[in-house]
Amino acid sequence: AQTVTQSQPEMSVQEAETVTLSCTYDTSENNYYLFWYKQPPSRQMILVIRQEAYKQQNATENRFSVNFQKAAKSFSLKISDSQLGDTAMYFCAFIFAGGTSYGKLTFGQGTILTVHP
Amino acid sequence: EAGVAQSPRYKIIEKRQSVAFWCNPISGHATLYWYQQILGQGPKLLIQFQNNGVVDDSQLPKDRFSAERLKGVDSTLKIQPAKLEDSAVYLCASSLDWSGQRGYEQFFGPGTRLTVL
Numbered sequence: 001a002q003t004v005t006q007s008q009p010e011m012s013v014q015e016a017e018t019v020t021l022s023c024t025y026d027t028s029e030n031n032y033y034l035f036w037y038k039q040p041p042s043r044q045m046i047l048v049i050r051q052e053a054y055k056q057q058n059a060t061e062n063r064f065s066v067n068f069q070k071a072a073k074s075f076s077l078k079i080s081d082s083q084l085g086d087t088a089m090y091f092c093a094f095i096f097a098g099g100t101s102y103g104k105l106t107f108g109q110g111t112i113l114t115v116h117p
Numbered sequence: 118e119a120g121v122a123q124s125p126r127y128k129i130i131e132k133r134q135s136v137a138f139w140c141n142p143i144s145g146h147a148t149l150y151w152y153q154q155i156l157g158q159g160p161k162l163l164i165q166f167q168n169n170g171v172v173d174d175s176q177l178p179k180d181r182f183s184a185e186r187l188k189g190v191d192s193t194l195k196i197q198p199a200k201l202e203d204s205a206v207y208l209c210a211s212s213l214d215w216s217g218q219r220g221y222e223q224f225f226g227p228g229t230r231l232t233v234l
Contacts, residue, residue, distance in 0.1 A: 045225035107159030
């Protein structure tokens with residue numbers, strides 16, 4: 001079974017600065033996807049960024065980028081130029097891309113990020 | 118494009134009562150998911166439908182929870198009878214399919230917050 005661990009229950013950052021959220025996962029599979037989801041206080045879960053395990057290049061989406069270390073099973077999220085709207089709960093998630101577990105997202109416990117003005 | 122719709126947004130019931138939640142996925146999305154998110158935790162998959170067939174319901178407490186997706190579109194999740202530990206946010210999500218690169222992106226609804234007294 002896959003597990004996803006986020007060891008930082010809460011993080012805070014000043015507006016315009018950079019923050020990194022950590023995530024580690026455990027799997028024996030080789031073909032999978034990793035995601036970071038954002039859940040603002042309104043509770044609508046939004047996909048922030050996705051990484052395919054077979055790709056060596058780290059994914060980037062505007063101010064969001066990941067550091068994917070497959071051997072270490074580490075998948076951190078870096079938010080540059082933090083904005084007040086980035087305040088939310090962030091979840092790291094895993095999907096196995098094969099077998100009978102298609103579509104089953106396994107989430108970490110979440111990290112509450114607060115951006116201060 | 119309209120997002121995933123859920124109703125009601127909030128529900129308060131007494132223990133041992135029954136409750137039902139409704140979800141309308143994004144048009145054309147074949148796969149529908151119900152997640153349970155207990156306060157302070159990541160979402161946990163309860164059941165996954167592909168069109169109107171069940172793909173995975175291994176974590177659904179079948180003695181009290183039931184779900185259906187008639188005609189492969191809308192879905193209803195029911196709890197009968199409710200227990201105190203069922204207090205949570207129930208999230209519905211949908212994806213184009215359950216495999217392939219596009220299938221791994223799940224779109225979430227706003228959720229239904231259930232309080233059991």
